[in-house]
Ligand SMILES: Nc1ncnc2c1ncn2[C@@H]1O[C@H](COP(=O)(O)OP(=O)(O)OP(=O)(O)O)[C@@H](O)[C@H]1O
């Protein structure tokens with residue numbers, strides 16, 4: 116099962132943040148706008164108590180009511196301007212955030228798409244999906260809310276301190292006595308919550324991969340009556356998740372009252388100071404009101420900052436994972452100056468090819484054979500002999516370690532992969548159809564092909580009959596309910612797809628599963644249509660396909676055991692003759 120790799124209790128890594136900021140570069144002018152708006156809007160709030168003090172001390176206390184009206188107007192105006200800037204700011208930041216996310220997601224998708232198959236062999240599907248969806252989504256919080264609001268919070272705190280200092284330096288010093296206590300409280304809270312959050316994320320990842328595997332394997336789950344066990348497994352994961360959530364809620368429920376308490380203490384200090392100093396003229400009523408408001412304003416950003424640190428931290432974990440996927444360099448690149456390849460002229464040759472998937476287990480050993488233009492080669496051999504691996508190499512899905520694969524006498528490595536794959540059509544052992552229409556599945560490699568041509572191909576291969584009986588004929592979506600195709604039908608569609616490419620080289624990995632006699636005849640007939648006059652390599656299980664081949668290659672544990680025609684190999688009485696007796700003798 117896909118287990119998420121989790122880094123626990125990670126600290127914020129600023130190098131990563133810098134890398135992340137690179138994605139913000141195209142929007143730097145918007146960002147400058149955002150920063151200006153942040154500066155403006157963060158000052159507007161703390162300005163209010165400052166002005167209130169002037170209004171109280173210079174106008175209310177002195178009975179100057181005309182001046183007071185003006186101050187009320189100013190305060191009212193400030194509130195409106197503050198609302199407007201905040202509105203503009205959050206629109207702007209969400210706008211930037213969404214664009215950055217789009218860019219990151221596209222970059223990630225393109226990168227993953229270009230990776231070699233070896234990456235997909237070793238990376239669980241669930242992990243790739245999580246990267247491109249969830250992890251990018253976590254970054255959303257960072258861009259749309261986190262960073263900007265954090266900057267804004269810090270600005271607000273600085274502005275408040277400035278205004279406080281301007282109002283009364285003594286009282287400011289007294290008030291910030293609370294600060295160390297606040298810092299300690301938020302430090303403890305942050306540390307606790309960080310640990311819980313990491314555990315929660317792990318649990319969510321576990322849940323995702325569990326559900327992923329569960330749904331993929333639904334047939335097996337139901338066949339082998341695993342529902343009860345699955346339920347209890349899921350219940351356990353779910354339960355742990357809930358307990359962790361409870362824990363984090365508990366921390367929040369403790370932290371917020373503590374902040375509230377500290378803010379009350381600060382207020383108490385101010386009131387106490389006022390009670391002893393207002394009489395002496397060192398302090399005014401306006402200052403008392405202003406400071407009461409300042410303390411109130413001061414604690415909110417401090418509390419928010421502590422909370423947002425966690426957002427920041429989980430985005431760092433997410434970006435770390437995204438970047439590590441972006442850093443995966445498992446690609447098979449074209450050699451510099453790779454040549455065009457538009458037509459097969461002489462043929463394909465494997466010359467002493469050695470191959471291993473993982474670098475330790477040798478899969479192909481000294482494999483040599485050749486297929487001339489127009490010839491059909493059948494490869495036969497036991498399961499696991501390495502037949503499909505030969506095809507993987509010919510399609511450049513994997514790099515071979517020894518020997519050389521030549522196309523028209525040139526190394527396959529010197530040919531552009533895109534051209535190579537355009538000229539080779541492969542029918543894989545496991546047919547994969549996209550959830551698109553039948554027609555689109557057939558014309559997959561060629562968007563220039565017309566409906567008439569598609570139908571023509573389907574007729575040639577005997578697929579037209581069943582396709583036209585589907586609910587919407589060629590427009591039927593193959594994944595939709597009611598249009599589920601049988602194995603044989605899917606195979607015929609994949610034959611059509613291969614033929615629609617009009618390939619120079621046809622590769623067919625015949626499925627081992629046998630189907631009913633009628634479809635079997637249909638498939639046999641279409642295979643013979645496809646192979647006619649085409650350079651082809653067929654991994655054959657059907658006697659009819661094998662006999663039709665110009666030459667047969669018998670693969671045994673990754674080595675070429677025999678080659679020859681059907682008659683020659685039978686006469687030789689070797690491995691092929693034995694295979695033939697075992698597999699086909701009773702049938703024929
Ligand atoms: N992607 C892969 N990564 C690692 N090992 C692999 C991979 N694909 C196949 N193998 C191993 O390579 C060996 C040959 O596999 P291959 O698929 O070529 O056999 P095959 O001859 O096509 O068998 P079958 O007739 O069952 O399709 C097997 O032992 C298999 O375990």
Ligand SMILES: [Mg+2]
Pocket residue numbers: 502503504544624
């Ligand atoms: Mg195979």
